[in-house]
Amino acid sequence: MSLSIRRWLEHGLVMVIGLLLAWPVAVSFSVPALLLQGPCALVLSRFRRHPWSASLLHLVALPLLWVALMLEITPEWYLALAVLTFAISGNAWRERVPLFLSTKATLSQLQHIVPEKARLLDLGCGTGTVLFGLARLRPDLVLTGVENSMIPYLIARIRACFVRNVQVKFANLWQTSLQEADIVYCYLSPEPMPKVWQQFCQQAPAHGQLISNTFTIPGQPAQQSFPINDRIGSCLYVWQKPKDRA
Ligand SMILES: C[S@@+](CC[C@H](N)C(=O)[O-])C[C@H]1O[C@@H](n2cnc3c(N)ncnc32)[C@H](O)[C@@H]1O
Numbered sequence: 625m626s627l628s629i630r631r632w633l634e635h636g637l638v639m640v641i642g643l644l645l646a647w648p649v650a651v652s653f654s655v656p657a658l659l660l661q662g663p664c665a666l667v668l669s670r671f672r673r674h675p676w677s678a679s680l681l682h683l684v685a686l687p688l689l690w691v692a693l694m695l696e697i698t699p700e701w702y703l704a705l706a707v708l709t710f711a712i713s714g715n716a717w718r719e720r721v722p723l724f725l726s727t728k729a730t731l732s733q734l735q736h737i738v739p740e741k742a743r744l745l746d747l748g749c750g751t752g753t754v755l756f757g758l759a760r761l762r763p764d765l766v767l768t769g770v771e772n773s774m775i776p777y778l779i780a781r782i783r784a785c786f787v788r789n790v791q792v793k794f795a796n797l798w799q800t801s802l803q804e805a806d807i808v809y810c811y812l813s814p815e816p817m818p819k820v821w822q823q824f825c826q827q828a829p830a831h832g833q834l835i836s837n838t839f840t841i842p843g844q845p846a847q848q849s850f851p852i853n854d855r856i857g858s859c860l861y862v863w864q865k866p867k868d869r870a
Contacts, residue, residue, distance in 0.1 A: 628766055638668045638682055661686050677826050711774040720815040723776055726837055729854035731757040737835065737850065739864065740764055745805035747797040747820065748812055752780035755790045762780060763789065768805075770795040802827040805852070811837035825866060834863045 643657060643664030650657035665682035674682075716722035726734075731754065738744060741764050746754050749769025759767055767790045771777040780792040793800075793828035798819070802808055808824055821841045824834045838858050840846065 628674055635674075635678070635682075638665050638672065638674075639685065641665075642668055642682065643686070658687055659688055708775075719812075721748060721812045723773065724811075725753040726757075726811050727852070727854040727856065727858055728757070729852050730837060730858045730860065731761065733850050733852055733860055734758065734809075734835070735761040737848075737860065738762065738765060742766070742806040743768070743804060744807040744809055745770070745800070745802065747800065747808060747810040749780055750776045750788070750791060752783050752792060754809060754811075755780065755792070756783055756787060759787050759790050765789060767791070768793065770797050770800045772796045773841050777789070778810065802832065803829060805829075806832060808832065808834045809837070810834070810839075811818065812839060814839050821863075824863075828865050830865060832865045834865075836861045836863075 637662075643661045645664040645668075646657045646660035649655070650660050662683040662685070665685070666679050666855040669679040669682045710717070713723045734754070735758060739760070743759065743766040746767070746769040749755055749771045750773075752769060753765045755769045758765055769780060769790070769792045771792065772795060773778060777792065777794050781794075784792045786791045797810075802824060805828060808828060810820055812820065817836065817839050818841060820836075821834070821844055824832065828834070835861055836846075840861055841863070844863065846863050850860040850862075852858040852860065
């Protein structure tokens with residue numbers, strides 16, 4: 625069974641077991657079971673060491689579902705919401721890479737790592753935080769981003785109309801050539817990193833560098849790392865293209 629199906633099942637079970645635990649107490653004290661299910665699911669979720677965001681979602685999921693049912697919202701709205709969510713962060717589902725953005729502190733550090741006049745490619749550029757932040761801090765750079773989620777792409781594309789040295793393409797990063805990139809930047813998730821390394825080794829020029837925000841490559845220690853003092857504990861990792869792959 626795939627990891628993501630197992631995770632979905634586990635979250636489903638936390639909700640159901642939360643309800644089963646809440647039921648006897650709710651019946652004994654004549655309290656709505658829905659009110660107790662959230663705290664029970666929260667405790668179970670903490671016990672399973674889920675991220676806090678998931679645990680808090682367990683706290684409110686069933687009551688929210690109940691409110692939504694009570695409001696009798698027409699199904700078209702749910703469909704519209706699903707389409708909008710997909711257009712913003714479809715890659716959370718497709719690639720296990722949600723949309724979150726590099727912090728200002730990361731950009732402040734990144735500007736000192738990137739060599740002069742480098743061509744930088746941001747794999748999965750989101751709304752263009754890195755591209756436009758660097759364009760301002762380092763006007764000497766040539767910056768390109770690829771993105772295949774519609775709404776972040778459109779935002780980055782519109783922003784690019786006003787900045788000379790930034791180009792944004794609607795493309796899948798796996799179908800993007802790295803041959804022209806002196807620096808490949810990415811901020812993705814642990815999941816795609818082994819494949820990113822493979823692509824980098826196969827396609828980047830001999831002098832190419834890979835900079836990953838936060839996520840490392842299993843079995844490939846970075847040559848340099850720059851811990852960032854921001855609220856999410858970012859760290860920039862830098863790899864040179866291996867000589868035997870040049
Ligand atoms: C965590 S965000 C990082 C955004 C930006 N690079 C930054 O640092 O602020 C990762 C982005 O990669 C995009 N992405 C994930 N997989 C992709 C793929 N196969 N092709 C293109 N973009 C992808 C996601 O849609 C998301 O916008």
